[in-house]
Amino acid sequence: MLLNRFSLAREWHRYWQKWDAPSVPLNRKLVNMTANCVSDKTSQPNSQQARSQSAPTSTAAELWQSIQTVLSLRKSAPPLVAVPRDRAIAASFTQERLFWLSQLAPENAAYNIPFAFHIEGVLDVSALQRSLSALVERHESLRAAFQVCDGVPMFVSQPPEMPLSMIDLRQSLQPLKQGYINQLLSEEARFPFNLETGPLFRAKLFHLADQEYVLTLTVHHIVFDGWSEGILLQDLAAFYKASCTGEDPDLSDLSVQYVDFASWQRQWLQGDVLDTLQTYWKGQLDGALQDVSLPLDRPRKPGWQASQSAHQSFVLPQGLAAALKSLSRSERSTLFTTLLAAFHTVLYHYSGQENQFVCTPTANRNRNELNSIIGYFVNLLVLRSDLSENPTFQELLGRLKHVVSGANAYQDLPIQQLAPCLGEAQVSLSRVLFALQNTPQQSLQLFNVTVTRLDSDNGTADFDIFLSLTEEAGTLKGVFKYNADIFDETTIQQWILHYQQVLETIVLNPIVAIADALVLSDSERDVIRQKCLNSAITSNLSKAPKSSSDGAPQSETEIKLAQIWQNVLGLPSISIYDNFFDLGGHSLLVMVLFSNIEEQFGQTFPMSTLLQAPTIAQLAAVIDGTQPDASGSMILLKAGTQKTPLFLIHDGDGEILLYRNLANHLSGRTVYGVQPRSQSNYPMLHTRIEDMASYYVEQIQTVQPQGPYLLGGLCAGGVLAFEVARQLQHQSQQVAMVALLDAADVKAAKRVGRIAQERLSNFSKALAEGEQMQAHQRALFILNKGRQKVTNLISYELSSRVQATYNQIKLQIFRYYLDKQLPLPRFLQHISVRQAFDFAKLEYEPKALYDGELVLFRATRKVLDSATAGLDDEPFVNIYSDPALGWGVRTTGSVQVYDVPGGHSSMLQEPNVAVMAEQIQHYIQSVLAQENASYVLAA
Numbered sequence: 005m006l007l008n009r010f011s012l013a014r015e016w017h018r019y020w021q022k023w024d025a026p027s028v029p030l031n032r033k034l035v036n037m038t039a040n041c042v043s044d045k046t047s048q049p050n051s052q053q054a055r056s057q058s059a060p061t062s063t064a065a066e067l068w069q070s071i072q073t074v075l076s077l078r079k080s081a082p083p084l085v086a087v088p089r090d091r092a093i094a095a096s097f098t099q100e101r102l103f104w105l106s107q108l109a110p111e112n113a114a115y116n117i118p119f120a121f122h123i124e125g126v127l128d129v130s131a132l133q134r135s136l137s138a139l140v141e142r143h144e145s146l147r148a149a150f151q152v153c154d155g156v157p158m159f160v161s162q163p164p165e166m167p168l169s170m171i172d173l174r175q176s177l178q179p180l181k182q183g184y185i186n187q188l189l190s191e192e193a194r195f196p197f198n199l200e201t202g203p204l205f206r207a208k209l210f211h212l213a214d215q216e217y218v219l220t221l222t223v224h225h226i227v228f229d230g231w232s233e234g235i236l237l238q239d240l241a242a243f244y245k246a247s248c249t250g251e252d253p254d255l256s257d258l259s260v261q262y263v264d265f266a267s268w269q270r271q272w273l274q275g276d277v278l279d280t281l282q283t284y285w286k287g288q289l290d291g292a293l294q295d296v297s298l299p300l301d302r303p304r305k306p307g308w309q310a311s312q313s314a315h316q317s318f319v320l321p322q323g324l325a326a327a328l329k330s331l332s333r334s335e336r337s338t339l340f341t342t343l344l345a346a347f348h349t350v351l352y353h354y355s356g357q358e359n360q361f362v363c364t365p366t367a368n369r370n371r372n373e374l375n376s377i378i379g380y381f382v383n384l385l386v387l388r389s390d391l392s393e394n395p396t397f398q399e400l401l402g403r404l405k406h407v408v409s410g411a412n413a414y415q416d417l418p419i420q421q422l423a424p425c426l427g428e429a430q431v432s433l434s435r436v437l438f439a440l441q442n443t444p445q446q447s448l449q450l451f452n453v454t455v456t457r458l459d460s461d462n463g464t465a466d467f468d469i470f471l472s473l474t475e476e477a478g479t480l481k482g483v484f485k486y487n488a489d490i491f492d493e494t495t496i497q498q499w500i501l502h503y504q505q506v507l508e509t510i511v512l513n514p515i516v517a518i519a520d521a522l523v524l525s526d527s528e529r530d531v532i533r534q535k536c537l538n539s540a541i542t543s544n545l546s547k548a549p550k551s552s553s554d555g556a557p558q559s560e561t562e563i564k565l566a567q568i569w570q571n572v573l574g575l576p577s578i579s580i581y582d583n584f585f586d587l588g589g590h591s592l593l594v595m596v597l598f599s600n601i602e603e604q605f606g607q608t609f610p611m612s613t614l615l616q617a618p619t620i621a622q623l624a625a626v627i628d629g630t631q632p633d634a635s636g637s638m639i640l641l642k643a644g645t646q647k648t649p650l651f652l653i654h655d656g657d658g659e660i661l662l663y664r665n666l667a668n669h670l671s672g673r674t675v676y677g678v679q680p681r682s683q684s685n686y687p688m689l690h691t692r693i694e695d696m697a698s699y700y701v702e703q704i705q706t707v708q709p710q711g712p713y714l715l716g717g718l719c720a721g722g723v724l725a726f727e728v729a730r731q732l733q734h735q736s737q738q739v740a741m742v743a744l745l746d747a748a749d750v751k752a753a754k755r756v757g758r759i760a761q762e763r764l765s766n767f768s769k770a771l772a773e774g775e776q777m778q779a780h781q782r783a784l785f786i787l788n789k790g791r792q793k794v795t796n797l798i799s800y801e802l803s804s805r806v807q808a809t810y811n812q813i814k815l816q817i818f819r820y821y822l823d824k825q826l827p828l829p830r831f832l833q834h835i836s837v838r839q840a841f842d843f844a845k846l847e848y849e850p851k852a853l854y855d856g857e858l859v860l861f862r863a864t865r866k867v868l869d870s871a872t873a874g875l876d877d878e879p880f881v882n883i884y885s886d887p888a889l890g891w892g893v894r895t896t897g898s899v900q901v902y903d904v905p906g907g908h909s910s911m912l913q914e915p916n917v918a919v920m921a922e923q924i925q926h927y928i929q930s931v932l933a934q935e936n937a938s939y940v941l942a943a
């Protein structure tokens with residue numbers, strides 16, 4: 005159905021009214037793009053506005069025809085209704101994109117959206133708990149998880165229950181209250197979600213004083229956006245008041261849920277609708293689209309990843325804000341487009357590029373049914389600008405009005421479906437972002453208590469730079485949020501200065517040529533030009549793996565490694581620059597990988613080598629000796645922002661890679677793995693536990709000279725962590741945590757008769773094989789089996805003792821050479837870490853007790869599946885008679901025990917490791933608070 009001119013105008017007016025409402029979006033901040041009001045009197049570009057071949061625009065007539073087409077498509081869309089829940093329902097297109105992005109780095113908090121509120125008064129905690137449960141029951145998105153089926157993430161609805169974690173800090177917090185609260189908020193904001201197991205919405209209540217609390221709400225972006233923020237706060241307030249007063253909540257029923265929208269979207273966005281949307285965007289984006297060259301202080305790392313973020317705030321003077329609004333009205337533009345054009349002008353002076361683009365988040369709620377639903381509706385719009393022929397600012401504004409209006413009209417195309425529209429271009433669509441918000445940040449209003457919103461941020465950025473402006477109290481407030489890995493604070497301060505200079509220039513002279521809108525000194529230009537070289541370096545690095553010649557294996561070692569990687573990972577082809585872990589590699593596959601490498605090359609490497617050399621090219625260099633393995637004993641498993649790092653000491657096999665999952669779950673915490681002292685073909689260069697620990701103390705103190713120290717380790721690593729802690733205390737250093745991960749003391753007693761019971765069980769199984777025989781045959785069978793078992797037992801005991809004696813002699817010789825610092829002979833090569841540790845623990849007796857509390861994370865259940873095949877997964881609590889695994893006699897304090905799902909090895913694998921990580925996280929928070937409090941009180 006074609007719309008006449010007047011009905012089209014009415015539709016368009018109603019459509020743009022939505023853009024003046026609070027809208028939101030990209031990742032975390034409430035932002036809103038206010039669109040241009042298009043008039044049929046819009047003038048056509050003059051000759052100076054002629055568009056370049058690389059940046060197509062449209063005339064007013066073409067734009068009107070385009071808008072008419074898309075509105076007609078919307079009117080012909082199928083009805084949005086509730087769909088049956090008895091079948092699997094696919095995630096929306098935007099959710100699908102975010103799901104796969106999150107899988108690249110599941111431990112990253114880039115898509116966490118955190119809220120924090122300070123509450124004073126008599127809070128009804130039970131009512132708050134009930135309100136949260138009612139909230140997740142009302143909004144299906146908040147109880148969603150996702151399981152992949154046939155390559156597509158599908159919704160999995162969970163029970164409508166919302167646990168409220170309560171943390172009592174009334175006693176430990178007072179000496180350093182505010183600083184510790186900020187630390188807790190930061191850690192909570194950065195703790196990752198598991199999209200496949202859920203939940204994706206969590207709440208914690210920190211009890212600070214009798215009538216003082218901090219409430220944190222954290223939700224994953226895949227089920228939430230900025231518009232959802234207002235809905236969540238409003239609905240939670242309504243449920244809390246109703247729960248306190250016994251009244252019904254003042255909320256209307258929801259006719260549909262986000263799941264229904266996702267189903268509707270996939271039904272509608274196909275065929276002619278999809279073709280029409282993609283045709284428009286192809287016309288806008290095809291041809292020479294390239295990333296903006298930014299003045300980076302450091303090159304960007306290749307590949308997708310979220311990085312540490314920082315931000316700089318600024319406020320424009322009221323007079324300047326008023327002048328910008330007046331300029332927008334006189335140019336028949338919106339404030340959004342005027343501010344965007346000024347931003348493009350700054351980018352032009354930095355990059356010199358006439359064809360550039362930025363992205364802006366858009367609410368994408370174009371149906372009334374969606375206005376009260378929590379969900380991930382937000383989409384990204386690509387706004388391409390044509391700055392060719394040095395236009396005046398007024399002319400640039402005219403070009404951008406067309407771009408912005410068209411983008412808003414065709415906003416229904418999800419960003420991941422823009423790929424066919426980009427042609428040969430390889431660009432990062434979320435690198436430079438811009439947004440305008442016209443409503444202040446909202447807060448939570450709870451019945452009969454005072455609530456104040458606190459700053460809360462996840463501390464990460466999946467973009468390079470994001471300029472967000474807010475209209476508030478007659479002025480404009482701005483925030484530059486940026487990737488702190490590539491930008492310095494001083495560089496961003498320069499951005500703010502230059503942006504304000506452009507704004508001041510254009511309000512005084514709108515017809516200034518953009519080349520003259522910002523005056524830079526020669527020295528400023530030289531610095532910017534030099535910094536932009538870092539963008540070029542990044543661009544070349546990121547494109548290298550995509551080239552068939554650059555990414556193909558060259559040397560014989562690379563070819564053999566590529567074959568091994570393909571077999572282990574099950575992939576048809578791999579670039580020599582691909583990261584093993586980004587391709588889906590995990591700790592169990594690393595074991596298979598290094599077994600194959602040892603078989604193929606006859607060389608043995610610690611599995612942690614892959615942390616330092618995660619690509620085929622890097623690992624081949626290590627194998628060939630052109631890049632020696634210089635990893636040393638201290639291996640950074642994960643960088644964090646918190647001051648006190650965690651040191652995890654190797655297990656009985658000398659490995660630290662098994663801690664990678666745990667490290668990734670410890671949000672914000674820097675984690676190091678501590679490896680044995682070794683050299684080529686000699687995996688361990690110590691034969692006494694005291695010597696091992698003394699060396700590890702030296703290594704740890706190169707990273708952290710002073711306490712408090714956080715230590716831990718699995719099995720043998722726990723014993724070593726204990727001795728390290730004891731030696732640190734002997735130096736009068738503070739030790740805040742010794743985490744024993746299913747580790748037993750060297751003198752812990754095993755369960756009586758356990759080995760005999762296992763042998764009897766095996767013999768009983770053997771006897772069962774003869775139950776169907778006749779009596780005389782069965783008697784003979786039992787006699788033979790018994791004789792065979794006794795013979796095998798004697799043979800086993802004799803061979804074991806002979807082997808043990810041989811190992812003892814060999815290790816005594818090894819110790820002699822080490823003690824005398826003599827050159828090590830070849831016959832002493834390849835003594836394993838486990839052999840050295842088992843030898844050392846026979847004579848180990850701690851010289852003193854540990855002064856303080858030990859914390860034992862105890863495995864509880866052996867896991868029998870393919871993931872644990874070949875691993876020792878028997879929990880130590882089944883092997884040793886003491887539930888505390890013998891540690892009670894080693895401390896002046898107590899042994900705090902946390903039970904962890906999973907077995908001895910599987911406790912460090914998903915999903916069990918997430919449980920243990922949260923336990924460790926909370927324990928660290930508690931002990932560091934006590935350490936800090938003790939320090940403050942002592943001072």
